[in-house]
Amino acid sequence: MVFEFRLPDIGEGVAEGEVVKWLVKEGVEVKENEPLVEIMTDKVNVEIPSPKKGTVLKLMAKEGEVVKVGQVLLVIGEKGEQATTTTSTAPTAKTPVTTTPAKSESLVPTPSTPAAVPKKPQEILATPATRKLARDLGVDLSLIQGTGPGGRIIDEDVQQFKRSGARPAVVAVTMPGKAGSEERIPLRGIRRKIAEHMIKSKHTAAHVTHVDEVDMTEIVQLREKTKESAEKRGVKLTYLPFIIKALIPALKKYPYLNSTLDDQKEEIVLKKYYNIGIATNTDQGLVVPVLKDADHKSITQLAEEIARLSEKARAGQLTLDEIQGSTFTITNVGGIGGVFATPIINYPEVAILGVHKITKRPVVRENQISIRDMTYLSVSFDHRVLDGAMAAEFMNVIKQYLEDPKLLLLETD
DSSP: OOEEEEOOOOSTTOOEEEEEEESSOTTOEEOTTOEEEEEEETTEEEEEEOSSOEEEEEEOSOTTOEEETTSEEEEEESTTOOOOOOOOSSOOBOOOSSOSOOTTEEEEEOSSOOOOOOOOGGGOOBOHHHHHHHHHHTOOGGGOOOOSGGGOBOHHHHHHHHHHSSOOOEEEEEOOOOTTSOOOOOOOTHHHHHHHHHHHHHHHSOEEEEEEEEEOHHHHHHHHHHHHHHHHTTOOOOSHHHHHHHHHHHHHHSGGGSEEEETTTTEEEEOSSOOEEEEEEOSSOEEOOEETTGGGOOHHHHHHHHHHHHHHHHTTOOOGGGGSOOSEEEEEOTTTOOSOOOOOOOTTBSEEEEEOOOEEEEEEETTEEEEEEEEEEEEEEETTTOOHHHHHHHHHHHHHHHHSGGGGGGSOO
């Protein structure tokens, strides 16, 4: 009997996933619980097992395609049966993987704006939130050319269309280039998820960045004193646990930075727990594992947890639970270099802390020039939720704790 296997609900809040890799082919026999397909959602790859044994009659999605929860992934039946289904009851969001223009192409507006040609419903790529925005603004999505990954329509496209009517048509003009001088890489997997999240954040939150200078001399000395004992316990002690320890009292004093903004309900949601996202660079791209209940952990425990999550992130072994539920995020580029940066908020959070390189610099202390270990910290925040004064006061608390580490050690490690 023909059985349509649909993408199951694989995590809270997950509405779709990308087909990263098929683990079976049409015509092969599969056993119950045998892995069928590798699906990516929220930067985590999940292998979906077969709910029953049988023969794979038809694969209903291509690698690189985005499928909705409830959409048919493949058809299983008895050998020799015919797969009669060709469509799914769930809306299909097909994402072309070679539509990103190469560097040798340019988009040139036509002299006049012709009437927009409506697209067929199945050609419209947009998230449920974007579709709702279009309905609220009275905008027909079929008339919009999406600028998101794979031609996906994003919120800014809808807002721009509402402001100015039909967008100017564009044509791709390919400039001559040497054979073999270009390479096209499909925008898929983690890279596509990063693109979607960054676009959503930049086009939704009102980004502002505040930067302050922090004297880390005392922290540097404290780390040097405790590093060896930590290593004997198998713990690599970096500066990040100290910064998280300083961050927690600042979040408690200024709870608006430990919040999210519910755009649909127009409510600021203050979080009474402290789950800190740690932006981690991997070979596949940036992922953000979440350090849960950071306020209940000592410096050593924080160091152990950071090491564990970072190792899993780089090995591609994080679970959905380990990348969900963050209330505030830290991105640390200090080990790479640079002076300071303006991080993009990990939406729907309202702020992110950038940690930068510690360097020895001459500074004035008690009217004398002194060589100190200095760094810059930057906090990017959503100006819809908080103002610059609060961000500066928040940073002052972090600075106070880092410059006087005795405050950090009030809790016995």
